[in-house]
Amino acid sequence: MSTKELVNEMEYSVGIDIGGTKIAAGIVNKSGNIVFRRSAPTPQSSRNEVLDLLDDMIQACFHYANHNGSLPLKGIGIGTAGQIDFHQGRVLSGTANIADWNDVALRDEISKITSLPVWVDNDVNVIALAEHYLGAAQAESNILFLALGTGVGGGIISEGRLIHGAWGSAGELGHLSVNMDGPECKCGFRGCLETYASGTGIANRMREKLSELHVRQDPEPEHITSQLVFQLMKSGDKIAGQVVEEMIHALSYAIVSLIHIFNPTMIVLGGGVVEDGEWIRLSVEKQVHAIGLRSMVHPVQIQLAKLGPNAGIIGAAYQSWIY
Numbered sequence: 001m002s003t004k005e006l007v008n009e010m011e012y013s014v015g016i017d018i019g020g021t022k023i024a025a026g027i028v029n030k031s032g033n034i035v036f037r038r039s040a041p042t043p044q045s046s047r048n049e050v051l052d053l054l055d056d057m058i059q060a061c062f063h064y065a066n067h068n069g070s071l072p073l074k075g076i077g078i079g080t081a082g083q084i085d086f087h088q089g090r091v092l093s094g095t096a097n098i099a100d101w102n103d104v105a106l107r108d109e110i111s112k113i114t115s116l117p118v119w120v121d122n123d124v125n126v127i128a129l130a131e132h133y134l135g136a137a138q139a140e141s142n143i144l145f146l147a148l149g150t151g152v153g154g155g156i157i158s159e160g161r162l163i164h165g166a167w168g169s170a171g172e173l174g175h176l177s178v179n180m181d182g183p184e185c186k187c188g189f190r191g192c193l194e195t196y197a198s199g200t201g202i203a204n205r206m207r208e209k210l211s212e213l214h215v216r217q218d219p220e221p222e223h224i225t226s227q228l229v230f231q232l233m234k235s236g237d238k239i240a241g242q243v244v245e246e247m248i249h250a251l252s253y254a255i256v257s258l259i260h261i262f263n264p265t266m267i268v269l270g271g272g273v274v275e276d277g278e279w280i281r282l283s284v285e286k287q288v289h290a291i292g293l294r295s296m297v298h299p300v301q302i303q304l305a306k307l308g309p310n311a312g313i314i315g316a317a318y319q320s321w322i323y
């Protein structure tokens, strides 16, 4: 182990990942190792319950740090779903998946219980940081991260810096429209990438096509998921095949537009939709390399995210080392 790595191993930070179903917190070192971890279901009634749970988890982290050789903690980093005012550490508009998670002065609330510095950012932005510093894009300074899950989230790292925009909401790449006559998105726009390439979008497209064609009642509309659509496509189902083709098309067009804007060297795809998604990566890479300005699109690598389900905690904690 080099001296640099030894130093890194001795620096620790608390990372907290606030999602719609689960909240996870941990103590992370600069090499991305999680030495202590806690998680619990996201409380569903009020913000105060969420804040109380965060308090409990932070106290558990402090307790562990104090009783294990007084680990020096550099700060507390939080990644949460929603639109975040990064400078104020405030959740402006949260997500329908967390009750009452709107206009929450999260950094101020956490600062009431600790004197450590606190950072709050969007959950996908911090995963982009984790993949940039420790995951699929370590050698790259210009990357775009797309998280294909229930929705589509994005993170932009340009010239080595995560791009926040005026107050923190840059990188909502899921709401890049790829079709102005396309399906209506919950954001109010039309033909957003999210309506074609999120788990929800893929399942909705399959339901719509089945109901337009009145061909069959199998599978039952409520049982359709993106993974089921992929299975049907692989077993030769034509309608599922069209939905998947549309998804690959939408992703490729969105990525090419993003390449034209940001001139990245790598696109990282993460999230549940691309679990076992090497075939998606290959199809998108092939299409991206075939359309758009050749000098820009051809050198861009498409990679799958590497860090898995703990990327949110690791990236949240990483804020302590970069700001």
Ligand SMILES: [Zn+2]
Pocket: 174, 175, 176, 185, 186, 187, 188, 189, 190, 192, 194
């Ligand atoms: Zn949208």
